[in-house]
Amino acid sequence: MTIATKTASETRRTLTRRSLLKGAGGLVVAFSLGAGRVQAQDLPQAGELKSVSLDAVQSYLAIDADGLVTVYSGKIDYGTGVRTGFAQMVAEELYVPLERVTVIEGDTALTPDQGPTYGSLSIEVGGKAIRLAAATAREAMLANAAEQFGAERSALSISDGVISGGGQSISYADLLKGAAFDLDLDEDAALKDPASFTIVGQPIIRDGLPGKITGDFQYMQDFKLEGMVHARVVRPPAISAAINAVDEASISHLKDVQIVRKGAFLAVVAEDEWTAVRAARELAVTWDAADSLPDQAELWEHVRQTPIVKDEMTSDIGDVDAAPSAREITATYDFALHTHGSIGPSCAVADFTDGKLISWSSSQATHRLRRQLSDMFGIPDDDIRCIYIEGAGCYGRNGHEDAAADAALLAREVGRPVRVQWMRHDEHGWDPKGPPTLIDMTARFDDAGDVSAWDTEFFIPQGGGGRVALLGADLADLPTTSELNPGGITNDSAIPYGFPNVRTVCHRLETTPLRPSWIRAPGRMQNTFANECFIDEIAAELGADPMEYRRGLIDQSDARGLEVLDRLRDFSEWEARPSPSSGQEGARLAGRGMAYVKYELKRTYVGVVAEVTLDAHSGAIKVDRFHVVHDCGQIINPAGVRAQIEGNVIQTTSRTLMEELTFDRRMVTSLDWASYPIMRFKDVPEVRIELIDRPNDPPWGAGEPTAVVVSAAISNAVFDAVGARLRSVPFKPEKLRAALSEARG
């Protein structure tokens, strides 16, 4: 049988490792050079250099004549560790040492379009395809070796990339002789028995981590091209603005600065980076600016009054309107606008020569970015190559793609490779935002005091996880989408609890104040906050223990959900009793609260208990500790999973207690870390983690699920401490003081 071919075709071009390295020069060669410079002759080509189709093994995997394994992943690692996870999965399936595996990510010329890196799907979906490719390849190589040896397939074994049996042996390298796999991905390929895993499940140090610490790692922000110039953007003082006049003489004292102006897009380009920074600061520009944003003081009225374009029913069980209603409780929850807050502002480099565009960026979705740049510049996809380089963590769609558009536009205008580095105020001011979320909750009770109906309404912008408009294109009046894309924000509006009548409706709003996008667990975080607080409100109303109450309401045949709750009770040493606690005196009060999620009602389970102390006089909340029980199925790398869980808890505690974007009628006004503070070391909670590993089950995501239970657990713990309910994120001290005065009458 033929498993590999050297016959080149347009769609499946065979490449040796050497030619792959040359083709991928921007990425691979750059990493190997000390100064991070790519020589002109190494400039990569546009178009596709190998198969990137989703159903071909060679799209994901190559083994070269030296036996080195290259994995091509459409999903990218922005600090989550999935690159290491992919390498572990492939090394395991192929029986090769981990150090023989290299992963290339997010390069439109080399990697398949596995969709944007979002939704906690990298290992679950992206990794699954890569693992299947490795298993398909291994099985084919085994069958081929069996034929060559004249041996039974069952008599063969593999060790260290060498197939042996019947007194003969051959390495993968000798078997393939550098040829590409000519195999379709086999969805049913036999996967290695988890009982024999030696690499998957190990806490391997994440790839790149030592270099990040010693300074050797090359981030997007460090990437340089020969002949490159430095640019800074000059953004308007309003979302809605046009340039009135640019006083070029205002920067005539700075050397060799070029001003690029196109519509409301304005930038300065200089040979030297600091000169570009100064030019952007010192350039005198007058703008015609207009109000376009609502009054933030009346934000929630604005959201409630925004026209609804459609209603989406995410659950409709029984008949809520006909349910018995001896009494009811209602509550309204809201969740502020948030910014991604990447520590490194977005950065991109572009080369636009002879109508061909090469773009280097930290885009989560290089294939999508290519289509967007194709629309923006009116050139074919094949003339564009988008290459991912890891940058500062983004936690969603931040400014990376916008910086890529800026760099491409500037490279076209000045005719040289351009590096754009956004400044702090560019990132805080102009990256797309997590939209405001407003949620109305109603629970009805029958005469016996049982819940008869759960009826909730979510006021959230329309749109999904599609293309977010490119800011630079919008400012320059070049083609880009006008759609809103806040992410899959209807997820987890439905609940895991079995009430007789349930209705959850998402009112999709026509607009939202600022360009929206997804930030870690979009919608799922806000929706779970409201749901998991409101279930606690019901438990309190019924005088029930919040843990036991939930346990009795989830599907009793869902053994994994039950196990998470039972282990959480033991792990956190949960004392069964209703909230609030009683008998506390003085100004410093302690409380504990819990929250639970089965992510999107279909995957990763997380249960958490938060322990807080608070100061009833100042309203300050200190989150002392989180206990987390986490079941994401098969764990690929427990150190990676633990890092994600810790990060989810700490980052979301910051978002819950402190974070709120501010804006006036014209633009964002929280433009730095003073006006948009995030958590610092002294406020960081202890995070205790219990991982449930299920090696025989599929691996699920860990990058988001823990984030969604954090806000509710803190609110529930505050209620436990003081009997006051916080329903508005962030839980700033003045909100707790107000809730306390209301609770105490």
Place this chain on the structure above:
Amino acid sequence: MSITIDVNGTQHEVEGDPSMPLLYALRDQIGLRGAKFGCGLGQCGACTVIVDGRAVYSCLMPISALEGRAVTTTEGLLEDGEPGKVHRAFIEEQAAQCGYCIAGMVMRAQHLLERNPDPTDDQILDGMQTNLCRCGTHAAIIRAVKRAARS
């Protein structure tokens, strides 16, 4: 202007506007990647380096203030090209996610340990308070600083 700065034990001639922050000299002229641009405002600490024993924000410190002074970056903590003591502690604790803040964290920790080789937990939190991390790696960073102090 042209000035001479000692960076990690080597003399470097730096050219530029006197107001140019050290960060741009380190990254663009000397070719070091460790110190990062994070805010340019002295708010996040991603650019932290040590100058004559003090931790400073290299995004603010102008080169004109540095003639003849000694600068240490994370690259300067290497020992014979291998990770140094603080580096090793961070690596062993896997104390980086995206890692963009981490070289600054390493320098802040180095500065803390130079002044106080056996810090209490509160002193570690105090010492690290100036530096921001967005990934939520704080707990691992604290473990790394404790490990470095013990070693």
